[in-house]
Amino acid sequence: MVMGEAAAHDLPNSLRPEARTVHEFRLNGISLSLPAGLATPEILSKLGDGTYEADEARSADRCVRPGFRVLELGAGIGYVTAMCAKRAGPQNVLSVEANPALIPVIEANLARNGLSGVTLVHGAATGHVEEGATADFAVSEGYTGSSLDGKGRAVTVPLISVHDLIRAHKPHVVLMDVEGAEADMFNRVWKCPLRFCVMELHPKKYHARTIKKIVDLMSAMDMTYDPVTSRGKILGFRKVWGAGDAPEPLEDDGEGEA
Template sequence: MTPPPDAGAERVFEINGVSLGLPEGLANASIIDKLADGSYEADEARAVDRCVRPGLRVLELGAGLGYVGTLAALKSEPENILSVEANPELLPVIRANHARNGVEEVSLMHGAVVGHAEEGATARFHIAGGFTGSRLGARGGRQVEVPLIGFHELIRAQRPHVVLMDVEGAEAGYFDRAWKCPLRFCVMEIHPKQYDAAVIKKIVDRMSAMDMTYDPVTSRGKILGFRKVWSEGV
């Protein structure tokens, strides 16, 4: 069982003008190397640069260290950003990094986002070593109980123009019906090891039904981006 990180010591990294504090023991060597060379969440950062503009509301699912949410807040306004993170150990790190970069007004919500959740529902959440790869449904390792958040209720409340998600396979449950929001861009990391091609087709078909099309600028590898198809004259 991996012990929780030591909150008493941290390293600080600078990426794209964002300062990120990392508590000792929280991340594995691979993440630390990417933080050091500036490649940490590079595709997600590129997506923020492409998609986020002043005044746009952003929903971020899977906040990590708070890097992408900070970038989005600096491009729009902090009060327009809602970040959701399931791993409770990351919450104080995210808040500290938001404050470190002057975007403490970003809304941060704790919970695992699923397609549908009853009020007060919880589930066991697996915390992976190095924090990336933590997810619902995995067996073994360190497990914590986390609140469940219904995706469509979250969409209706935030009404985002931009949705950014990295939720380790949970995205498969978000595409059962149309999203009630003024969506312009959606960028997600897909997880084909956790579901088959039929689920990816369902994601693409749902996006198409919502007048969203493949965005080659934000897509790369497992990062799949979509943008709104605007009607003529809009």
């Protein structure tokens, strides 16, 4: 049956014929596909010229090493996820994404790169939450910029405590792009063998004291500013090793403070 123009126009965006078109790209050796229904012209342009998530990709290249455990908060379409999995091993990567429409996209992109062993969790990472808690997540056009306190179509998503994720995964690297939710994640020291943490700050969404709280907590965990991964709103930290200290072995159980 051929669908008439008026009927197609009445369909939700995700079901329209043009939404079934898939765009394909290759960045830093990672093969990516993206349904047209999720792509804005700006996203497609950045994917096409190689500038898509360039700072995040550089951070992954800087921080992630073979055998490191990686916690990624805000996976997008799985580009940086795949880079981390390729370097550290898929079994060492735990990625969290709140937008339900992106979960199958991430899974497909990991599969096409032979990296399906990544642990992918659907939910919005935040600070302390009660078990089973949910919240409305605002999905913006084109998916970038979606957040718990943003504008757009609201979908109900599980809330996940960052402290539970850290306790379970004991990451050496944390990569974070959660559109302002990071403000609630720095109320107590993370107990893990943390070596690098890179996040995108959102100063328009919280007071400068929140940024100070983040910096102070990182300092309390013997983390210092990392000029290699920091740029603009991207703020990177790395572990401070004493002159006679050796890095923790990868088999460390992570029970001590980072």
